[in-house]
Amino acid sequence: MGSAPAIDFDAQLMLRVREGDESCFHTLLDRHRNSLVHFLYRMVQDAGAAEDLAQEVFLRIYRSRTKYEASAKFTTWMFRIATHTALNWLRDEKHTRRQTDLEAQREVADRHPSTEQRLVNGVRVAEIRTAIRNLPEKQRAAVLMHKYEGMDYAQISGALECSESAVKSLLFRAYESLRAQLAHLIRGDI
Amino acid sequence: MNDSDKQQFEQQAILQLLDEFEAPPVSLDFNRRLWQTLEAAPPPSFFGLAKTWLKPAIPLAVLTALVVAGFAFDHHPASPGVTTLDADRMERTLDDIQLLGQFETNQEGVPAV
Numbered sequence: 001m002g003s004a005p006a007i008d009f010d011a012q013l014m015l016r017v018r019e020g021d022e023s024c025f026h027t028l029l030d031r032h033r034n035s036l037v038h039f040l041y042r043m044v045q046d047a048g049a050a051e052d053l054a055q056e057v058f059l060r061i062y063r064s065r066t067k068y069e070a071s072a073k074f075t076t077w078m079f080r081i082a083t084h085t086a087l088n089w090l091r092d093e094k095h096t097r098r099q100t101d102l103e104a105q106r107e108v109a110d111r112h113p114s115t116e117q118r119l120v121n122g123v124r125v126a127e128i129r130t131a132i133r134n135l136p137e138k139q140r141a142a143v144l145m146h147k148y149e150g151m152d153y154a155q156i157s158g159a160l161e162c163s164e165s166a167v168k169s170l171l172f173r174a175y176e177s178l179r180a181q182l183a184h185l186i187r188g189d190i
Numbered sequence: 191m192n193d194s195d196k197q198q199f200e201q202q203a204i205l206q207l208l209d210e211f212e213a214p215p216v217s218l219d220f221n222r223r224l225w226q227t228l229e230a231a232p233p234p235s236f237f238g239l240a241k242t243w244l245k246p247a248i249p250l251a252v253l254t255a256l257v258v259a260g261f262a263f264d265h266h267p268a269s270p271g272v273t274t275l276d277a278d279r280m281e282r283t284l285d286d287i288q289l290l291g292q293f294e295t296n297q298e299g300v301p302a303v
Contacts, residue, residue, distance in 0.1 A: 026221075029221060029224070030221075033216055033220060033221070034216055037213070037216045037220070038213035041213040041214065042211065042213060047214050050213075051216065051217055051220060054216075054220070055220075055223060055224050055227065058224055059224070059227060059228065059231075062228055063231070121210070124207075124210060125210050125211055125212075128207060128208065128210055128211045129211060132208075132211065143208075147205060147208050148208075175201060175204060178204050178208075179200050179201070179204055182204065182207055183200075185207055186200055186203040186204065186207065
């Protein structure tokens with residue numbers, strides 16, 4: 001005998017927010033603030049922008065509370081909004097220019113490394129950041145959701161609005177690219 | 191180590207390497223800033239909320255209207271037309287009245303004995 005699919009806890013909270021219970025929005029905020037800001041930070045690689053974008057995502061969630069329907073997992077919906085927000089930011093010419101400026105500054109800094117930057121770990125992390133930044137945007141979003149948020153193919157496909165096979169393809173190509181870029185770190189060249 | 195094992199090893203190594211890319215902690219005033227923005231934003235309009243609440247009832251209302259309309263169409267009252275039976279009855283009644291009238295006239299015209 002079939003039963004109705006269980007609504008996840010976050011979706012239940014969001015339904016209560018829809019009914020006007022603001023305390024549930026506080027709970028949602030506390031549960032997902034860190035993971036959302038960290039996802040956006042790894043997407044745009046700018047701490048200030050990541051927080052601003054996370055604020056925008058929570059604002060959008062709150063403003064669309066009256067239209068919310070628990071048709072998918074809450075986190076899938078949240079990461080869909082977050083991905084759209086991040087991709088819009090990345091595609092914005094102004095930010096591209098700003099990011100290019102940041103990269104140029106980083107290159108200058110690399111030529112004159114500080115004590116901290118000379119640390120091996122710092123160099124490794126910088127290379128990992130660059131490798132992630134070099135991934136095409138959708139591949140980057142897929143890897144970040146898969147690796148850091150522990151989302152499965154179905155959830156990622158919901159967030160990226162594509163098929164599960166497309167997600168598998170995105171992840172395969174992304175990990176291949178990371179492996180090629182970071183092969184020397186795996187072999188222990190640094 | 192064959193190719194498959196090598197690929198698996200490298201995949202594990204990549205995943206471990208990605209762990210090193212940590213995100214900075216979130217600002218302590220993140221929630222306060224968000225609530226400030228939310229409080230500054232206008233509340234949702236009455237019509238917006240009413241539309242949301244009434245939205246699930248719309249299909250039910252349409253269904254009810256269709257059922258009522260169907261019932262009314264199927265059980266409409268008979269039209270007030272005149273049937274053949276009524277016309278015959280009326281004609282007979284008028285004939286009777288006329289006959290009685292003639293009878294009364296004849297009685298009045300009969301000289302008293």
